Amino acid sequence: MITFENVSYHYSNAEKAAVEKVSFELEEGSFNYLTGPSGAGKTTLFRMMYMDMTPTKGRLTVFGRNVSAMSQDDISLMRRRMGIVFQDFRLLPHLTVKENVSLPLTLTGPMSQQQESCVDEIIDWVGLGHKSNILPGFLSGGEKQRVAIARAVVNRPRLLIADEPTGNVDASMGRRIMHLFTELNKQGTTLLIATHDRELMADCPAPSIIVENGRISKLHAA
Amino acid sequence: MLRLDLSARKALSLGKDAVFRLLVLMMIFLGWLAGMGAAGLLGLDEIYHQWQLNQKSHVSVYLMPDSTPRQIETLEEALIIIPGVRDIKRLDQDSIRQLVQPYLDDRTSLPLPKILDVKVVEGLDRAAFDAQVHSLFPLAEIDDARAMLKIVADGVQLAQTAVFAVASVIFIVLALLVSLTVRSGLQAQQRSLAVLQYVGATNGFLTLLVMQQVLQRAIIGTVGAAILGAACLWGLQESYDSMSTYLTYQVWMAIIAVPLALMVVVMVSAYWSAVTTLSQRQVTADGITS
Ligand SMILES: Nc1ncnc2c1ncn2[C@@H]1O[C@H](COP(=O)(O)OP(=O)(O)OP(=O)(O)O)[C@@H](O)[C@H]1O
Numbered sequence: 001m002i003t004f005e006n007v008s009y010h011y012s013n014a015e016k017a018a019v020e021k022v023s024f025e026l027e028e029g030s031f032n033y034l035t036g037p038s039g040a041g042k043t044t045l046f047r048m049m050y051m052d053m054t055p056t057k058g059r060l061t062v063f064g065r066n067v068s069a070m071s072q073d074d075i076s077l078m079r080r081r082m083g084i085v086f087q088d089f090r091l092l093p094h095l096t097v098k099e100n101v102s103l104p105l106t107l108t109g110p111m112s113q114q115q116e117s118c119v120d121e122i123i124d125w126v127g128l129g130h131k132s133n134i135l136p137g138f139l140s141g142g143e144k145q146r147v148a149i150a151r152a153v154v155n156r157p158r159l160l161i162a163d164e165p166t167g168n169v170d171a172s173m174g175r176r177i178m179h180l181f182t183e184l185n186k187q188g189t190t191l192l193i194a195t196h197d198r199e200l201m202a203d204c205p206a207p208s209i210i211v212e213n214g215r216i217s218k219l220h221a222a
Numbered sequence: 223m224l225r226l227d228l229s230a231r232k233a234l235s236l237g238k239d240a241v242f243r244l245l246v247l248m249m250i251f252l253g254w255l256a257g258m259g260a261a262g263l264l265g266l267d268e269i270y271h272q273w274q275l276n277q278k279s280h281v282s283v284y285l286m287p288d289s290t291p292r293q294i295e296t297l298e299e300a301l302i303i304i305p306g307v308r309d310i311k312r313l314d315q316d317s318i319r320q321l322v323q324p325y326l327d328d329r330t331s332l333p334l335p336k337i338l339d340v341k342v343v344e345g346l347d348r349a350a351f352d353a354q355v356h357s358l359f360p361l362a363e364i365d366d367a368r369a370m371l372k373i374v375a376d377g378v379q380l381a382q383t384a385v386f387a388v389a390s391v392i393f394i395v396l397a398l399l400v401s402l403t404v405r406s407g408l409q410a411q412q413r414s415l416a417v418l419q420y421v422g423a424t425n426g427f428l429t430l431l432v433m434q435q436v437l438q439r440a441i442i443g444t445v446g447a448a449i450l451g452a453a454c455l456w457g458l459q460e461s462y463d464s465m466s467t468y469l470t471y472q473v474w475m476a477i478i479a480v481p482l483a484l485m486v487v488v489m490v491s492a493y494w495s496a497v498t499t500l501s502q503r504q505v506t507a508d509g510i511t512s
């Protein structure tokens with residue numbers, strides 16, 4: 001599903017590469033963690049996966065296609081099959097919780113009744129049913145994170161990549177979110193979660209890809 | 223056109239831009255101005271046309287005061303058989319006095335000329351006509367409106383060119399304004415654009431979002447301009463009776479068609495600006511947002 005072959009990424013204003021000669025593969029339907037110290041390069045790897053930037057060296061394929069050879073529209077269409085949870089949420093401040101969550105479903109025209117209720121259901125699931133008409137500016141960090149998660153899963157993506165999805169929520173909400181993710185994984189969604197949370201990894205065991213200093217140091221079996 | 227969900231439309235709202243909000247007013251004003259210009263142009267053309275027809279269909283022949291009725295009759299008989307001559311009228315003394323009054327002293331005892339008012343049609347053979355008149359009355363003067371017509375035609379053409387130039391400027395200004403507005407609007411919404419693209423919005427979809435908002439305003443602007451223009455014409459018609467002859471079907475059409483054309487220009491400009499701005503937002507080295 002995703003293949004890194006000797007991928008490096010060097011930010012234009014940085015001294016050294018943030019990611020250096022990384023190779024690994026995510027198989028269809030797999031569930032993996034991506035861990036490593038702060039600044040190791042996890043977000044950089046994610047950004048390449050959701051095609052926010054292309055590798056400066058090496059070859060990266062997503063859904064079987066080389067990301068360096070894709071047009072902006074190809075990228076957009078690819079992203080419709082992906083759910084992305086950003087470390088910094090990226091909600092639209094002028095849209096309500098419900099509108100933010102609905103956004104991926106509105107790209108192909110007005111939502112169906114069924115999609116509407118799906119949106120309500122997912123907002124309920126992340127515990128924000130009573131705040132669905134509120135703007136993100138009035139939410140706490142953890143609540144925003146849950147909106148971001150709801151938006152990422154509302155489309156039932158084939159690939160879900162989540163950057164620290166439980167970084168701002170309490171343990172019980174963390175478990176609830178992990179439960180949702182593993183449920184999706186059981187239904188076939190490929191899952192990659194970046195996290196520092198050892199407790200979470202112990203609760204839901206899965207293989208980990210460990211990044212250090214921009215390199216993959218270990219591939220840990222569950 | 224694809225129907226858009228409300229929240230998608232809200233996600234990329236150009237309405238926050240002050241210039242964009244003025245678009246409706248700009249369109250109403252400029253559309254009205256250009257429409258009135260075009261209507262005036264056509265109206266002027268109509269006035270000129272009607273006057274020209276009138277001028278062209280009459281030729282006046284001035285004969286010496288001492289011409290005898292017998293001589294005049296001979297001339298009339300000779301002229302009426304020339305192809306293109308429809309009717310010949312001898313003006314009576316009173317009409318002649320009225321006509322020449324401005325050039326004469328009031329109590330003048332100068333004898334008045336004799337004047338023939340000849341009604342003609344387009345195909346008149348002027349050379350034959352003139353030759354016939356001069357063979358019988360070598361000193362007769364034939365009033366020729368052609369020189370006058372040329373001066374008026376030049377004037378009308380100048381006015382039309384001026385109106386056309388102003389209308390072109392209006393179209394260009396509005397196209398630039400819309401282009402600028404769309405560009406700056408999209409520039410100001412980088413974050414929303416990025417998020418929409420993260421969830422899978424294509425450039426086509428984003429363009430559609432922009433176009434829908436422009437179209438909404440353009441329709442209001444166009445309708446507003448057309449109504450305002452029509453109201454002005456109606457007002458003119460009501461205040462001046464003679465106006466209605468010149469407010470032809472074409473003039474009324476112009477007051478509607480010009481704002482419509484302006485709307486097309488606005489839409490094309492907005493589309494072109496949106497497409498180019500969005501396609502320039504390709505993934506940069508360090509990503510769209512950093
Ligand atoms: N936009 C940027 N420009 C320059 N350097 C950057 C940029 N973003 C990240 N970096 C650098 O790249 C390296 C990897 O950063 P990255 O954000 O991938 O780390 P991370 O593993 O996600 O860290 P964290 O766990 O704190 O989120 C860091 O040294 C960071 O300083």
Ligand SMILES: [Mg+2]
Pocket residue numbers: 042043044087163
């Ligand atoms: Mg990170």
